[in-house]
Each structure stands twice: as C-alpha cells, then as structure tokens.
Amino acid sequence: MTAPLKNGITVLVHEWVTGGGMAGAPLPASWAAEGHAMRRAIAADFAGLPGIRVVMTLDDRLPDEPGPWTIFRVGGRTQESDTWARRAADADWTVLIAPETGGTLADCSRTLARRGGRSLGSTPEAIELAGDKLQLAAFLSDRGFPTPxxxxxxxxxxxxxxxxxxxxxxxxxxxxxxxxxxxxxxxxxxxxxxxxxxxxxxxFLPGVPSSATFLIGPERQARLIAIGRQRVEVQEGRFVYRGGILPDLEASPAPVLAEAVESIRGLRGLVGVDFLRDHERETVTILEINPRPTTSYVGLAQLLPPGRLAKAWIDIVEGIHESADWPREGIVRSENSVTFDTDGTIDRMKEREASRE
Structure with a gap:
C-alpha cells in the first residue's frame, strides 16, 4: 500500500518550450506541439489528485489556457531567464520537461537545484549521459545491453x-x-x-519502433508503466514521429529494458525507453533512453484514472511505494488501445472502453 498524500502540496509543471524557455525566439512547431500536449496531460493528471495545487508555466506570447491549474506567465521583458525556477522554490515538487538538445534539460535541472527547488526528475549527470546518444550507446554496449x-x-x-x-x-x-x-x-x-x-x-535495423515508460525511485528499481508502439514514418528521407499506440497488445515485458534504466545512476521519476522489437528473433534493441516525460503521457492519461500515474510518480520518488504493489506487466491493463498524435489529439479508441485500474 502507498501512503496518502498530504493536503496542500504544490506541483509546478515547467515545459521549457511553451513555458517561457524560448521567450524572444520562434517556437519550433514540432517541439511546441509536443510540449503543449505533454504539459497539459501532466498538469491535468496532477490536478486530479485531492489536495494538489498545480502551477503551470506559460510563454507570455501564448493565449490563456483555462483549466484546473494556476498559470504563471514567463517571458516578459522585465523577467529574468530563471524566473520559473525562483517560483519552483516555493513549490513542493517540480516537473521539468525540456529537450536534451544543447544541454537544455540538464541546465534546467541545475538551475532548479540552485534555486532550492525539488525535482521529480533525474539528476543533471544522468540527463547528460542519457542525452548524449553517442555516450549512451557506448555506456550500454560496454555493459552488454543490445544497442546499435x-x-x-x-x-x-x-x-x-x-x-x-x-x-x-x-x-x-x-x-x-x-x-x-x-x-x-x-x-x-x-x-x-x-x-x-x-x-x-x-x-537501420529491422523491428517495430516501440517505447516503454518506467517510473524509478531512489532505490533504482524501474517499474514498468506500459509498452507502446510508436507511429514513425519516413518522408522524403526524414523520419517523422506521429505519436503512438498504447498499450501495444502484442508486446510483453522485456527485463533488459528495466535493467538498462536501472544501470544509469541518477535516473529518477518518469523515464522513457525507445527500442526496436523484432518479432521473428524475439529480441529488443535499445535506441535511446529519455530522462524525462515523453509524449506517451498523453496516451497513458487516457488509460488510467485521473491522478493514478501522478500519485505513483510522487510516491516512487519519495521512496514510499512498495515493490509488491507493482505488477510486472505494468499498471496499464487493457484489452483495448488508444492512439494519440503528438499534439495530444486522441485519434481513436477501440469500440470497447479501455479498462481502468
């Protein structure tokens, strides 16, 4: 069993792209769409917990977004670049969502710690290792994990x-x-x-583009939430990510994915693994480890009761979730799947409503 959350907890959700991190610069369309979708899905999930107050950063140029949260505008001319972090110091927890590109996510994590905030995510060192795909590939290969x-x-x-x-x-x-x-x-x-x-x-290897979402706490035990199938296309020689399908009803838990996550010291909170699943060889190949929430949260929020994942997230980071409570096959148990786009649009759900734990 897990302990009930105390009342009066404040969670700040800071999505860097749409939350003011790019103030004064154009917002890349794909990053902005995915950031918007993740930010709203995560904020709504935390707001679904009794006693939780959610504060959500928003770029000063974007329109209002009414919802069960308080908006904190970022990007005005008189504000400093780390205004959001000073606000985070007043929160109990902060969810950081940012690209690894150029060290952005690691820098945000350091800024948060410097300002006295408490992150629900990974340490800067773990972010830097996972965010450097060449370094990560060498790390995984040296430890015998299947990677290209x-x-x-x-x-x-x-x-x-x-x-x-x-x-x-x-x-x-x-x-x-x-x-x-x-x-x-x-x-x-x-x-x-x-x-x-x-x-x-x-x-370029054969296999089904897939993703696994884990929660991991201070004891470094990765708990599977669900495995999904990624919708990836190649257009004019470019790979384009279109969203995903959750859960992948043909996939089964692969222990090597959790072992890879657990091998990186400092990974914490919500972590995603991108991998290829080869049906014929019954193998998986790890492509990337995302030390942050991913767009899969959009689909997961449709398959779990409001606040279910948010509470598990806080519990696990605080180290109070008992291992015996966690099913090996993940907490998403459904005979149906939901399909989602990168902008948060739910394309379809199979005729029978997805079961909710």
Missing part, C-alpha cells in the same frame, strides 16, 4: 564506406525525430543533413 553500432560523423564530409547501410543519421543530443535522416548509402546525404556540425550514424 554507433559512430560519430561530420555529415558535411564523406561518410564512412565501411559502415552498414542503409543507416540512420541523427543529432547526438537531439530530441524526438528532429533532423533524423535515412541514409541509403555513404554518398547519398541530403543537404539538410550536411548542415549538422556533427551527428550520430547507426545502422
């Missing part, structure tokens, strides 16, 4: 000819599928890819 061969390249220079093609070219610290390309051969690099100062080259 990875090589650092400069796309404007000739790509290696001794590498297996087709291959995937992507930013070393990218988020989502931004600037991720399918490369048929070493001489067939699109101009957009050549603009990257450096990138990661990996073989």
């Amino acid at each position: 061969q990875s090589r650092r390249v400069v796309p404007s220079l000739p790509l290696p000819t001794d590498f297996p093609y087709p291959a995937v070219l992507k930013p070393i610290d990218g988020a989502g599928s931004v600037d991720t390309f399918l490369i048929p051969g070493p001489l067939l690099v699109p101009d957009e890819a050549k603009a990257l100062p450096e990138a990661l080259l990996q073989p």
Whole structure:
C-alpha cells in the first residue's frame, strides 16, 4: 500500500518550450506541439489528485489556457531567464520537461537545484549521459545491453564506406525525430543533413519502433508503466514521429529494458525507453533512453484514472511505494488501445472502453 498524500502540496509543471524557455525566439512547431500536449496531460493528471495545487508555466506570447491549474506567465521583458525556477522554490515538487538538445534539460535541472527547488526528475549527470546518444550507446554496449553500432560523423564530409547501410543519421543530443535522416548509402546525404556540425550514424535495423515508460525511485528499481508502439514514418528521407499506440497488445515485458534504466545512476521519476522489437528473433534493441516525460503521457492519461500515474510518480520518488504493489506487466491493463498524435489529439479508441485500474 502507498501512503496518502498530504493536503496542500504544490506541483509546478515547467515545459521549457511553451513555458517561457524560448521567450524572444520562434517556437519550433514540432517541439511546441509536443510540449503543449505533454504539459497539459501532466498538469491535468496532477490536478486530479485531492489536495494538489498545480502551477503551470506559460510563454507570455501564448493565449490563456483555462483549466484546473494556476498559470504563471514567463517571458516578459522585465523577467529574468530563471524566473520559473525562483517560483519552483516555493513549490513542493517540480516537473521539468525540456529537450536534451544543447544541454537544455540538464541546465534546467541545475538551475532548479540552485534555486532550492525539488525535482521529480533525474539528476543533471544522468540527463547528460542519457542525452548524449553517442555516450549512451557506448555506456550500454560496454555493459552488454543490445544497442546499435554507433559512430560519430561530420555529415558535411564523406561518410564512412565501411559502415552498414542503409543507416540512420541523427543529432547526438537531439530530441524526438528532429533532423533524423535515412541514409541509403555513404554518398547519398541530403543537404539538410550536411548542415549538422556533427551527428550520430547507426545502422537501420529491422523491428517495430516501440517505447516503454518506467517510473524509478531512489532505490533504482524501474517499474514498468506500459509498452507502446510508436507511429514513425519516413518522408522524403526524414523520419517523422506521429505519436503512438498504447498499450501495444502484442508486446510483453522485456527485463533488459528495466535493467538498462536501472544501470544509469541518477535516473529518477518518469523515464522513457525507445527500442526496436523484432518479432521473428524475439529480441529488443535499445535506441535511446529519455530522462524525462515523453509524449506517451498523453496516451497513458487516457488509460488510467485521473491522478493514478501522478500519485505513483510522487510516491516512487519519495521512496514510499512498495515493490509488491507493482505488477510486472505494468499498471496499464487493457484489452483495448488508444492512439494519440503528438499534439495530444486522441485519434481513436477501440469500440470497447479501455479498462481502468
């Protein structure tokens, strides 16, 4: 059993892209859409808990968003860049959502700690390891986890000819599928890819693009929430992430995914794993570990009672959730699936309503 939450808890939800982190700069459309969807899904879930007050940061240029939360505007000319963190110091917990690109998420985590806030997420060191895809690939490979061969390249220079093609070219610290390309051969690099100062080259492997969502606490035991299927397309040589399907009714828990998450000291809170599931070989290949909430929260919020995931999140980070309470197959138990887009739109749900724990 878990302890009841005390009344009067304040949770600040700071999504960097739409929450004022890019004040004065254009908002990238794909990041803004995903950030908006995650922010609202997470804020609504925490607001579904009795006694929880949710404060949600919002870029000063964006329209009001009425809901069961208090809006804190960020981005005015008189505000400092870390205004949100000073507000977080007054909250009991803070949920940080930001891309790993350019060290943004790790910097936000450090700023939060410096201002005295309490994060429901990972340490800056864990974020830096997971956010550097080349470093992560070496870390996983050295420990025997299944992950693709990875090589650092400069796309404007000739790509290696001794590498297996087709291959995937992507930013070393990218988020989502931004600037991720399918490369048929070493001489067939699109101009957009050549603009990257450096990138990661990996073989294009067979398998179903999938994701697993875990909660992990201070004791470093990863608890599975659900496994989903990613909707990924290749358009004009670029990979495009369209959302996902949760849960994946054909998938079964793969212990190696949890073991990989547990191997990184400092991962905490909600963590996502992107992987390929090969039906024929009955294997998984780990592609990335996301040290933060992902768009999957949009689908999970449709399959669980309001506040169910939010409470488990706080409990596990506080170290008060008993392992015996947690099913091996995850807490999403449904014979039906929900499909979601990156902007938070729910495309469809199978005819029978998804069961709710």
